[in-house]
Structures are given as C-alpha cells and as structure tokens.
Amino acid sequence: MGDHPQAGAVKRRLAALMRKYADRIDYEGAPKCTGWSFTFEPHEGIRFREDGHGCRLWYLGDADYARAHDEADSPAPRADWKALAAGKRGAHHG
Secondary structure, eight states, rough: OOTTTTHHHHEEEEHHHHHHHHHHHGGGSSSEEEEEEEEEEETTTEESSSSSEEEEEESSHHHHHHHHTTTOOOOOOOOOHHHHHHTTTEEEEE
16 A cells, blocks of 8 residues: 555655754754765765755754864864865865
8 A cells, every 4th residue: 555646745845844843943953054065076086065066065053063173183284175176186274
C-alpha cells in the first residue's frame, strides 16, 4: 500500500513549517548558512566557492560558530577565501 500521491508534498510543507518555527523559537541553535559553497574538483580536491555552485556550507547554531573560533590553532595561517574561490591553491596569508 502506497501513500496518497500528495502525501509527500504535504509532509514536505509540514516539515518546512516546523523547521521555520523551531528556528524562530531557538534562533541561537538554528542552522545558519555561511554564504559559501564547495565542489570536489578533479585533481584539485575541494574548491570553496562564492558563486552558489556545489554544496552550501552551514554551521549548526551559534555555539558551533563560536567553537570554530575558540578551537582555531593560533598562529595558524588564515585562508584567503577569495583566492580559494578562484581556484588558487595554497592561498593563505600569515
């Protein structure tokens, strides 16, 4: 026995509505998009992008964002995201 043909659409709308209100109730814990994405490039590896192609990067709430800063190795080189998005390997500044 299969679901009604419109059951999937109803489930998706309900899930989107629940996610919307969950994020409003617990904004600090809500997933947030960075505005960056990445693709796996042949013979290159991961390429970070600003053009929306590939998989979008998200972090799971404000605590994870703070953790990314708190657990950073100092004095590690900082990535030059624009150069990485342009496909330049080894792009960083001290």
